[in-house]
Amino acid sequence: MSTPPLAHADEISWFGDTFQTIVDSVGGALVGKERVVQLAVCCLAAGGHLLLEDVPGTGKTSLARALAASVRGTHQRVQFTPDLLPSDVTGASIYDPRRQVFEFRRGPVFANVVLADEINRASPKTQSSLLEVMEEGRVTVDGTTHAVPDPFMVIATQNPIEQAGTYRLPEAQLDRFLMKTAIGYPDADATIDVLSGLAVRDRALAVGAVIDGAQVLRMREVARSVHVSRPLLQFLQDLAERSRDHRHVRLGLSVRGLLGYVHASKAWAAGHGRNYVVPDDLKDIAVPVMQHRMLLDADAEFDGVTVLDVIDELFDAVPLPSPQD
Structure with a gap:
């Protein structure tokens, strides 16, 4: 299969400017959380889906709406x-x-961006209704396939604290999210800025469209043409194999996870003005790409080992190539 031509400098410049424009716009709804917003925009540009998991009141829904x-x-x-x-x-x-015929009435999933708020409160049967559309961009009802609009993105939120009446997302569904991230509480200065702007009841409402669907598709095309060297691809392969053999990991990185890692690293590199991926790109997005794709065993909790600990161990065990490779 032929690889796409390397992105030109002017295309990367346009991508970087557009990337920052979206970050600045969405950042108006989420004060003091530029990195989280960058990850969300990277997910959009890479053609993936985003899972936001955090405690109540940190702005998950505001970020998704913005x-x-x-x-x-x-x-x-x-x-x-x-x-x-x-x-x-x-x-x-x-x-x-x-008309004496059955007519298909489209559900809310037929949109460019779908916000699945508190996704873990629905039954597994309802959660699974997103499996096909998140993977293939289409819905099959009564044997008939219906394509959803392109571009298409699912942004889901869930609360990890309240477990009553919730259903944990299965691994197959988690793997379909390109990234999982948390917002966290703002620092002192950002909190004061939020409190001083109480006259603005809903900051997400103030966010206007700064990009259209055609530009999103163009961003994804430019991101796909970013170069990833063979040593970096070999590093990802070694990382995945090591994750599957880790003593505390029951389920390591899948091939879908590796593909998502590559797509995300390309969009991240383009967003930072480069038409090639460097080792630091892989480090920067490692946690949001990997943390929801690895399932730990019971001994890990007993030993106090977290997924973040495992990711650190993997990066220590598998050396990153030098930038010159």
Whole structure:
């Protein structure tokens, strides 16, 4: 299979400017959290889906809404609840008595950006309604396939604290999210800025569209043409194999996870003005790309070992190539 031509300098310059424009726009809704916003925009530019997991009141929904609003296209919000049905997400075939035919009524998943709020509150059956569309960009209902708009992105939020009435996302679903990140509480100065702006009831509402769907697709095309050297690809392969053999890991990095890692690193490099990936790019995005893809065993919790500890061990065990390689 032929590789796309290397991105030109002017394309990378446009990508970097557009990337920063979106970051600045979305950052208005999330004060003091530029890195988190950068990761979210990187996910958008790489063609992936984003999972936001954090305690209540940190701005998960605001970030998701602001990112959706920054794209001039359609966006829908679905509040996931225990009684939500798969057809409430994907749509259903409804009988039209006048025409005496079944007509497909599209669900909220038919949008450019879909916010799945508190996704872990829905039943596993409803959660699985997103599996096909997140992987293939289409929905199959009653044997008929319906394509969703392009570009398409799912931004899901979940609360790790409240476990009553929630259903943990299965590994197959987690693996379909390109990145998982947390926002965290703002620092003292950012908190004061937020408190001083209480007149603005909803900062996400102030975010306007700064990019359209065609530009998102162009960003993804430019990102795909960023170069990744063979030594870096070999490093990722070694990292995945080591993750599968780790003493505390029951489920290591999958091939889908490695592909996502490469796509994300390309978008991250382009966002920083380069048409090639450097080792630091892989380090910068390691945690959001890897943390939700590795399942630890019971002994890990007993020993006080976390996924972040395992990621540090893996990077210590597998040497990164030098920038000149």
